[in-house]
Amino acid sequence: MDQETSRRSTAVSATDPWVRRLLVAVLVTLVLVLTAVVYMVYTGVLTAQAPRTLAEKQTAMLDQAFKATPDDPVIVADYMRALIAVERYANARSVLKTYRSGETAAAAVVTVEEARLLDATGDSEEALKVLDTAADEARAQKESIIQGQLKRGITAPVSAPVLVDALLLKVEILQRDERLEEALSALDEALEEQPTMADVFSWRGDINASLGRVDEARADYEKALGMIPDYQPALDGLSALEGGGL
Amino acid sequence: MSSAGSRRATGTRAALIGVLVILLLLLVGLGYFIVSILEPVGSPAKSELPEGIEWVRSIYGYGPSANQQFISPDHTEIGPDGTIWVSDTQLNSIFGFSPDGSLRRRIDFSQLLEEDSWTLPKGISVSPDGEIFVCGSSADRIFVVSEQGELLRSWDVAQPLDCRLYGDRLYVTGLEGVSVFSTDGEPIGTWGGRGKSLDELDLPQGVVVGDDGTVYVADTLNARVKAFDPQGALMWTTKAGITGGMGTDRSSETSGTGLQLPSGICIDGSGRLVLVDPFGFDIVVIDPADGTVIGRYGEFGSGDGMFGYPTGISYDDARDWFAVADTANDRVQIVRIPDSGETGVVSAVRRALVGPVWICAIPLVLLLLVALVAAFSKRRRPKEQQDITHDAVSSGIE
Numbered sequence: 001m002d003q004e005t006s007r008r009s010t011a012v013s014a015t016d017p018w019v020r021r022l023l024v025a026v027l028v029t030l031v032l033v034l035t036a037v038v039y040m041v042y043t044g045v046l047t048a049q050a051p052r053t054l055a056e057k058q059t060a061m062l063d064q065a066f067k068a069t070p071d072d073p074v075i076v077a078d079y080m081r082a083l084i085a086v087e088r089y090a091n092a093r094s095v096l097k098t099y100r101s102g103e104t105a106a107a108a109v110v111t112v113e114e115a116r117l118l119d120a121t122g123d124s125e126e127a128l129k130v131l132d133t134a135a136d137e138a139r140a141q142k143e144s145i146i147q148g149q150l151k152r153g154i155t156a157p158v159s160a161p162v163l164v165d166a167l168l169l170k171v172e173i174l175q176r177d178e179r180l181e182e183a184l185s186a187l188d189e190a191l192e193e194q195p196t197m198a199d200v201f202s203w204r205g206d207i208n209a210s211l212g213r214v215d216e217a218r219a220d221y222e223k224a225l226g227m228i229p230d231y232q233p234a235l236d237g238l239s240a241l242e243g244g245g246l
Numbered sequence: 247m248s249s250a251g252s253r254r255a256t257g258t259r260a261a262l263i264g265v266l267v268i269l270l271l272l273l274v275g276l277g278y279f280i281v282s283i284l285e286p287v288g289s290p291a292k293s294e295l296p297e298g299i300e301w302v303r304s305i306y307g308y309g310p311s312a313n314q315q316f317i318s319p320d321h322t323e324i325g326p327d328g329t330i331w332v333s334d335t336q337l338n339s340i341f342g343f344s345p346d347g348s349l350r351r352r353i354d355f356s357q358l359l360e361e362d363s364w365t366l367p368k369g370i371s372v373s374p375d376g377e378i379f380v381c382g383s384s385a386d387r388i389f390v391v392s393e394q395g396e397l398l399r400s401w402d403v404a405q406p407l408d409c410r411l412y413g414d415r416l417y418v419t420g421l422e423g424v425s426v427f428s429t430d431g432e433p434i435g436t437w438g439g440r441g442k443s444l445d446e447l448d449l450p451q452g453v454v455v456g457d458d459g460t461v462y463v464a465d466t467l468n469a470r471v472k473a474f475d476p477q478g479a480l481m482w483t484t485k486a487g488i489t490g491g492m493g494t495d496r497s498s499e500t501s502g503t504g505l506q507l508p509s510g511i512c513i514d515g516s517g518r519l520v521l522v523d524p525f526g527f528d529i530v531v532i533d534p535a536d537g538t539v540i541g542r543y544g545e546f547g548s549g550d551g552m553f554g555y556p557t558g559i560s561y562d563d564a565r566d567w568f569a570v571a572d573t574a575n576d577r578v579q580i581v582r583i584p585d586s587g588e589t590g591v592v593s594a595v596r597r598a599l600v601g602p603v604w605i606c607a608i609p610l611v612l613l614l615l616v617a618l619v620a621a622f623s624k625r626r627r628p629k630e631q632q633d634i635t636h637d638a639v640s641s642g643i644e
Contacts, residue, residue, distance in 0.1 A: 016255040022262035024616075029269040031612045036276040050314065051306040052347060053550050055288020057577075061312050086288045 058082045070098055073107035080113035084120050092117050108137035108162040116169060124173050131170045138163035164194050171203070180207055198227040202234040214241055290551045296528075298543040301551040302567055302580040305330070308341050308349040316576045321381075321408065321510055321558030322569040323370040325393075328562060330569045331378065332578050333367040340367055340380055342393070345565060347580075353395040355382070365389070369408030369453075369510075369558075371416065373429065379416055381406035388418060388431065401431030405449075408464075408510070412455035419450040419463055424478065437478030442468060445480045451557065452511035452521060456534060464508035464521050471508055471521065471537055484537040488525075503539045505530065510558035515566055515587030522556040522570060529559065529570065529583060543583045548575055563587065565597055 051057035062079040069075055076099045083092040096114055111134035119127035142160040149156065167190040174183035187204045191197065205220030218241055224234035290301055307315035317336035325331060329350055330343040342350040355365040365382035367389075372378050376393045383405050390398045405421035415434065418425045423438030424447065438447040452464030459476040469487025474480055487505030506525035514520050518540070519532040528544030544553045558571035566587035570579045587593065 016259070019255060019258050019262065022259060022266060024620075026262055026266050026269060027616060028613060029266060029273060031616075033269055033273050033276065036273065036280060040276070040280060049348060050309055052286035052303045053288040053290075054304070054306075054548065056286060057306045057315070059287070060310050061315075064312055088287075 055082065055086045059086065059088075066095060071102050071104050073099070073104070073110045077107075077109040077113045080110070080117065084113070084116055087120070089117060089121050106137055108134045108141060108166065111137055112162060112166045112169060115166070119169070119173055124177065128170060128173055131166050131173075134166040135163055135170075138166060160193055164190050164197075167193070168200070175207065180211055183207055184211075196227065198224040198231050198234070201227070202231065202237060205234065205237050209237060209241060217241060288550075290549060294549065295551040296543060296545040298541070298584050299529075299551050300582040302582065303347055304550050304572075304580070305332070305343055305347050305578040306576065308343075308352060316578070318573055319558070319571040319576065319578050320367070320573060321369045322560045322571050322578055323372055324560045324562040324569060325372040325376070325378075326374050328564060329372075329393075330560075330562075330578065330580075331370045331372060332569075332571065333370055333380065333558075335366045335368065335383075338364060338367065340370060340378070343578075345562070351393065351395060353378075353391055355385075355389070358389075358391070358395065358397050359385075368451075369406070369410075369419075371409045371411045373411050377429070379409050379411065379429075381409050381418065381420070383407055383420070388416070388427070390429075390431075399431060401427070403427075407449065407451050408453045410453045410455050412459065417453050417455060417461055419447070419453045421449070423447045423450070424453065424461065424463060424474070435478065437474065438463070438472075444472075444483055447472070451509040454511045454513055454519070456513060456517075460534070462511060462513075462519055462534065464511045466507055466509055469505050469507065470503075471505065471511070471519065471532055473534070473537065482537050484532070484539070503537075504542075505539070509556070510560070510571065512559050512561045512568070514561050514568075515563050516585055518586070520559060520561065520568065520583070520586070522553075522559045524555040524557050524573070527553040527556065529553075529556070529568070529581075531583070541583070550579065551581070553579075561586070566593065 051060050059079070059082045062075065062082055065072075065075045066079045076095060080092045080095055083089070083095065092113075096110070096117070099110060111130060115127040115130040115134060118124075118130060138160050142158055142163065145158045149158065167186045170186045171183045171190070174180070174186065184204065184207055187200065187207070191200055191204065194200075201220045201224040205217045205224065208217035208220060218238065221234040221238045221241070224231050225238075228234075286303060295301055305316075316332070316334050318334055319332050320335045321333045323331040325342070328345045330345065331340055332343065333340045337354075338356050339352055339354045341352050344350050355363070355367060359365070363385050365380075365387070366384035367380050368383045369381040370378060377398065378391045378393065380389045380391065381403075382389050382400075386402055386404055386406070387400045388403050388406055388409065389400045392398055403418050403420055403422075403425055406418045406425075407420050409416055409418045411417075411429070414429055416427045416429055418427065421440060422436055423440065425436045426434040428434060438445060438450075440446060440448055442448065446468075447463060447465045448467035450463045451466040454462050456462065460481065461474045461476065461478075463472050463474065465472050465483075470484050472480060472483045484503045484505060487503050487508070504526070506523055508521050508530070509524055511519060511521040513534070514531075517534060519534050521530050521532065522528070523530050526542070526544075527546040528542050530539060531541035531543075532538065533540050544556070546552060546554060548554055553570070553572050553575070555572070555574035556570050557573045560569050561567075562569065567580050567582050568586070570581060572579050
């Protein structure tokens, strides 16, 4: 009797139009899922592939370098910068976390990339604070090198490229936030540190021009052109000044 | 009994809805995964590319690790099945890639040849039956290998740089100009010895043969492109290019064609000559009728879509794209340029179908089968019911 009831109930289910429709929908979806799996297997997307873009190559090569030497601050910084460039922020955070979890001293080059990551993820205020820390670390590092050289009787000038990086990133953020006076001050320090950057002179010229300081702007553009006579951004800037763009 | 059946049907519906939701979620997840993996990370935006260049993808090597990257890709060739063959002089190998960029085969001459020789493989040409002719420029030999990587035969040629099959002949450019061989290596003829005069050639890095048998040669160090008839008589030559150095003035007033170091050369789907100029960092399009330069595409740079010393180029008619050996950037770039092939819906569909997209036809076929089975069973059911009714009526009469 029970078996008979069950048989009839099954028959009722099978003849229910909604059950039939749902069965067709399940079948169609199952076929699509299987197709997706077949496509993945056929095209080999699941296997490790050679890089297809410069960004993929850079991140792949830096990933290998990072795995080999996770405590090298220069590799960590390069890797973080490459990941930030392709908007893989979670990976960049993970690299930073791994680096910081090791027995590593503070490294300005990594701190600058931490700031870049913060800025890229929308926290520009925190990024500026971290950049100040990075700049302090870079200045301390420079001072330490100078003292070391002095002990050995060397008085050669010491450059601090990381300090310049920190300052220029700071300028980018400040300019975007229209804090132009602070941006100019950071640019001044960057140019004092490395006075051979035609693009940065031209950049300062642009900011001076937007603040209406025509003479300062002209002087900056001319300095840039003194280094690279056909430097187009500086020529454009001068032309805007001459053309009464201001 | 009726309520038990109803409960059963409700339970079945709920179970099926649950299964359907899970499958749909799985499908969406897989779709997202596939799309995110197929789209290369950091692909250049259209606005970042030089005018006229459409970037498809780059191939940086044959695997993900640092020692699997190209060092000096030199020439490319598209096989009859779309395989992209690449020679890398520093890796002493040629590589075959499927059109989606995955490695099919590496043929390493260091392993292939028993003697310890550095062949410096350059130009490649593939026959319709899959034999691969490779210029071993420092070995002074042409090597013929199978797609499986077996050495079939080889013969001597002084510093061969590029080669091209045309019917049963192989045209080889090298130190001695153009040498013509049978595909078994029997010498047939030679012309254009090394020199600066119009009918001479100076280390020509590229050769291609038109449908009518015209032999077009990139006369590299003379900064010209020359056309010869099948017997080797000069038909035309481009105006003098620039032989002074890299990246100088391209304008036709001062430099004729503006060619500086014409290298790899091929013929596109529109019948135009297309070559690369390593010192111009671009792709140059030339009218095969008279050698007039009709277009230049490309800029110097390391970003994808830019060129740094491109030396080899080949054309895939089925996909209407070019494989460019971008030597100084250690990569091969797959790019398109304007007017190189057929346009319109038919060619777009044809191009789409030569890729792995055809595999998506599987669900359509399966669904069609399901629909056919359903339709067939629907047709059978009323007939069976009709038969049962007929039987019942018959037995009632009896």
